[in-house]
Amino acid sequence: MNQEQSNQRLDKWLWSARFFKSRALATKLLSAGRVRLSGKVVTKSNQLVKKNDVLTFPQGSFIRVIKVLFLAERRGPAPEAQLLFEDLSPIEQQKEAAKKLVEFNGTVSNRPRGGGRPTKDDRRAIDRLMRRD
Secondary structure: OOOOOOOEEHHHHHHHOOOOOOHHHHHHHHHOOOEEEOOEEEOOOOOEEOOOOEEEEEEOOEEEEEEEOOOOOOOOOHHHHHHHEEEOOOHHHHHHHHHHHHHHHHOOOOOOOOOOOOOHHHHHHHHHHHOOO
């Protein structure tokens, strides 16, 4: 975290804070006009961000509201990146998103009967029907 630097490119900061896997993805979101910097829509990736700015942007299924605490010198490990910002998103929204993720990952997909490839039990039933004794 650099104390000398007073501002930084927004796409580089979003990438360094690990909100996006690449600067190209951050730039794509910025050029689409989906990011707000202190309430104003940003459409260029070279927009400068400074300490105490508030960013609002969609990520996944909910809207992130982030306060910039520090500017990044480099893209470091995740624990270091989490020190760069404060998450101002509503707690209910975060809990709901976490719940949806658990529900999505925890469910076993059930195939409707008769749809797709037969199960082992179905195959055995077919074999019994087709068997000529």
